[in-house]
Amino acid sequence: METLLVFGGSGLLGGKVAALARESFRVVATYTRTKPGHPGINYVELPKENVEEGMALVRKTKPSAVIDAEAMDDVDRCEEERDLAWQVNAGSTGSLARVATDMGARYLFVSTDFVFDGTKGGYREQDVPRPVNHFGETKLAGEHAVLAATADHLVARPGLLYGWDDTYLNFATWVLSSARDGTPIDVATDWIASPTFADSLAAGVLQLLKVPDGGVYHLAGADGMSHYDFGVRLVKAFGLDPEMVRPVRSAELHLKVPRPANASLSSAKAKRHRIAVLPADEGIAAMREQRRLDTFVPPARFKSGVSG
Template structure:
């Protein structure tokens, strides 16, 4: 049964490739960052989606593809809709036409207003920004799609990454070069190791689970604490980390302050998520998977 990962050139998608490469009937796409052996697809274009799905007829679609840059979504809401809502609608339509059965989608703690986190799966959403509102709309579309769906709600994903753009790489590019870094000291989340979120998704698929699941690391912390843990783990100078309130960063999109998730639901299913310290140890053991310098 074919499985298609759309958006496999990104942080989460490429980890699906790492964990499943070589498997029969798995297909991976990129949009603009070319990867050999991946198929090219702009999923915001219904015609391209229809063509690919008529050829592959995927049973399972894993959809990390999104416009996930929160401030850009705020500044360009139409583009954000096209590359999130319309993209998902194109995929749902094509799955229904070509026998697709189940879909894995990635959502966010920006669904919430940050007054009461970390949140459980049944908390009431109240998004503060365009990205959060769009993700909520996507969740509702999936709930009404008639497809089997797994929504993974997550936050603050870090790990080795082909495009080297998650928060950890800012640490390498600043502290690693002896330069200071300014980070917000009042935004709390539950940072998540990319390898764990993909392992969790594979476990949920393997168990035939359906529905909405929080999939994040087990620790709640702010960005300063996260940067300090990275610095300690990779041997950088913690004194170069400068904490400032979010209000001083002048970001386009408002952020929830006390966000992140509780993971009792996946814990009961036997799924384990690493602490930041555990993740850093694991990353050091797979340094060759830092793809930036290919």
């Protein structure tokens, strides 16, 4: 059985990729802080910024493929700790991709919709990226480093990532747990994204490994919508009070770091390879089937969900 190496196996996407891949691969996955409990996976505690150890792990495991789902994706923290953000999202990424190339392994880098400036939305792979913050700049540099190693490698750009996760809060679990607990939250009406269900994205990422042509692929939910509209859909689907989600303009949130206004993605290229992520309503329905909201204990740490 071939080996799949997953960087970021304790994250929302990486954890689901590792668990799903057990059916087809011997899986080795890195984690930070909290070791996941999935059986049948060889877990290695390793932050991605420890690049020498990461390169040694690639050489030791001799994988047929590497999925890089680890990122520093707190947009504000990326501005404050610019060097660390660059190391995690770009520097380590390039080094690991080059070692994977030397080992004959295919490298798939999970990027972000934040490589775009958000002035038009519906972005396709051929649209020119223009990041508006340091996080987006570092992820774009990571993309370039991966594809410079060899054109056979892959870059997957998801939209607003969501799903059940007991380690970090993401947009969906933040909205749902807040509404459940009777805590009103302010959500922007003028930020547009393509909600991307992590479980469906995990399946799409594994499918993408089989696509012969390397390069950039958008893997996002089919429907672009405002963060506010998505939040209302979530709470209504779970039988909660939509008044808990309060509409505001993004300027009213007084954030220090700019975000793209409309980062929605077109995933038509991936669909031509019969790879598609569930639309928002189906992803929300899948969340309802997976778990009862009253069993969810919100983690203390928040993950922005703008990356894998």
